[in-house]
């Protein structure tokens with residue numbers, strides 16, 4: 080049985096290929112961390128320092144706390160930390176450092192004298208056994224309780240987006256931690272999940288019923304089963320790729336990473352892949368221009384034929400027949416139309432096999448076995464051209 084965590088399962092959900100590299104092949108990312116993650120880490124360490132001192136009844140003044148943060152930053156910062164927004168938005172490490180400082184300062188002012196709860200644990204780590212026998216990794220930033228049997232699972236968030244109530248109520252990470260709390264602390268009357276949204280100096284709070292937690296555990300078990308049965312791990316290109324440390328090993332970015340190493344423009348243009356895509360793109364542009372020209376010729380030929388009341392126009396070597404015919408236009412309400420066809424008993428006679436739906440059902444194994452046995456699955460390629468990132472879509 081393996082150990083899973085919220086971050087492991089989320090990695091699979093966001094990009095199965097990254098999951099394979101990180102958790103199956105156990106590769107190390109070429110980029111150690113991003114500036115967002117680094118700043119989050121420094122803020123976490125600083126707030127841990129604050130509450131650790133509080134545990135020993137030592138009050139930390141705000142200026143001392145900020146100094147701790149600045150010193151930790153200086154000690155741990157390295158130049159290989161990725162700053163995605165550096166070029167695009169001219170944002171540097173110092174801006175992130177100042178942001179973190181503001182988060183800590185605001186949090187300090189809002190929460191002092193830090194008596195909201197009795198602290199039970201900071202950066203608490205443990206494992207809990209899921210009903211399927213797999214282990215789930217627990218890591219709670221701040222765990223606390225009060226004398227009324229309320230427990231608090233708190234998470235510091237440094238994201239630039241506020242978590243709304245719907246998101247808080249559907250968050251998986253803290254909800255699963257509340258299963259662990261209920262199991263560990265039998266006197267727990269309630270477990271409140273609190274996200275300290277530091278960029279907004281606000282909290283998002285949620286609580287789950289036992290029934291919701293049972294359902295959530297089943298969803299996690301199903302997802303783990305899906306991960307363990309996965310045979311293919313496709314890439315999933317999204318905005319998150321900008322923050323991925325495996326870009327140079329990823330099939331969707333490997334060629335780009337190779338090209339970035341070439342400084343000479345001439346050599347860049349000589350790259351076999353660059354040449355193929357440039358020429359393919361040229362051919363596609365010509366084809367679309369030709370398609371447009373074909374439509375214009377059609378219109379002109381129809382006009383010409385109508386003008387001289389003829390239905391064949393003669394050229395030097397070829398002739399073009401221009402025949403008028405009747406065709407139907409499907410009604411806007413297709414469903415109603417299909418219903419009517421079925422009602423009139425004409426469906427079998429008029430319907431066709433819907434290839435995309437059949438394809439998807441067969442690939443997913445979501446169709447009668449007798450039908451799928453009659454079909455072969457072969458590999459094919461779909462090629463699509465688009466502008467490279469930052470140059471707009473084509």
Ligand code: SF4
Nearest residue numbers: 094314315320323329
């Ligand atoms: S760069 Fe994007 S697609 Fe490639 S592995 Fe990373 S997340 Fe997946």
